[in-house]
Amino acid sequence: MAKQTGSIEPIHRRTLHGEVLPRLRDMIIEGVLEAGTRINETELCLKLGVSRTPLREAIKTLAGEGLIELVMSKGAVVRRFTRRDVANMLEVIKLFEIFAAKAACANATDAEIKAVALLHKAMVQEYKKRNRLGYYKLNQDIHSELVRLGGNPEIADLHSMIQARLKRIRYLGNQESTKWAGALAEHEEMMKALATRNGNALAEVMGRHMDQTLLRVSDTL
Amino acid sequence: MAKQTGSIEPIHRRTLHGEVLPRLRDMIIEGVLEAGTRINETELCLKLGVSRTPLREAIKTLAGEGLIELVMSKGAVVRRFTRRDVANMLEVIKLFEIFAAKAACANATDAEIKAVALLHKAMVQEYKKRNRLGYYKLNQDIHSELVRLGGNPEIADLHSMIQARLKRIRYLGNQESTKWAGALAEHEEMMKALATRNGNALAEVMGRHMDQTLLRVSDTL
DNA sequence: ACATAGAGTGCTGTATACAGTAATAACCGT
């Protein structure tokens, strides 16, 4: 290495560059920063223990992801989603998943399909344990994986971006057991269609599943 | 006002905040910064006449838009698109436009449909003048407007984001007259379907149009 | 001659300091 600065102390502070971005994102998703909150930069800097420069850069990135809104010479605001916004985003998700469903049935390997089935089994376990968080996480993973198997990374990226936006909403949504059971039943159907590589059937179920998801979510708003 | 600093000189420099972002975006789209170029921040600062801080913020935003790639502790690189990337992006556009086609035919007002027809007429004029740039711009406008009429702003935003990425590619693409004529013919079909509010027909044509666009573009890569 | 260690250079990532602007509170005139 170069530039022995004389001091022996090696690396006393883990800089680890992109640390603020995920932290801030989590704060928004988990609701630590409520929707509609005007972000005070200096204040947040103290909380995060970083300077304004990296924080502002993270804010710009999150604005690109649609989690934050930038108001000219007035700063950043945690984006607030209307019922309509959520419906629109779920519509996009639906488009992606229907497309991916067909493509995945056509192109995915047997191993990949098996991996999704395993995720599903794990999710069922979480359901039986009535562990909402674990269930939710695996649910997301299954949908993400299915879209990934569609073979179009652009779609996968956009899909996960919108999923991230919805995370905050769905995190809070306390669905009753009946609805929860319905969602699980749809997932069972999906797995059957995927196992038999019936693309049209899978697309149909996933479309229906997303429509139902909208209904399930929309009365929690 | 407050804080009279003593000096009388009022405002000698137009700060105008978000000036760098659109300028940098144009530089990428117009190919001033070639794909694959590693961006040297200090160098670009001199060219743009701003400091590194706002430039870096603009870079973060453009990374969110997918025009720039961020490499950890190595800086920013103007994103290079493979043939596959372009195909994938056009696939997304196709999804959006097919969806919007149906929705637009169902929900758009007569005035809105008429406005699209006017854009089309203007585009035909540009075609007759063999004015590629004018044609291209109106072409984009028509597609954007159709998607907007679909009534889902999320889709419209994502659509225009991807269109922006493709701009750089399509800018350069020098299609021969035969292919150009083909594209125009498809647009004529689209206008007929839209005028009669035949959603399925419009969706079919637009899907075909995007497939053809992929073919037309892909041999210019 | 080639591989390897070391110094040097250049660029990114971060922090701090300054300038300008919008919102708010105080003050004055009517």
Add this chain to the structure above:
DNA sequence: ACGGTTATTACTGTATACAGCACTCTATGT
């Protein structure tokens, strides 16, 4: 007392300065 105007404050936007890492080019040992 109330509307308008002025001063204060607080926060955003920008610039500059510093620290650390990564790469390259050179020099030396085997």
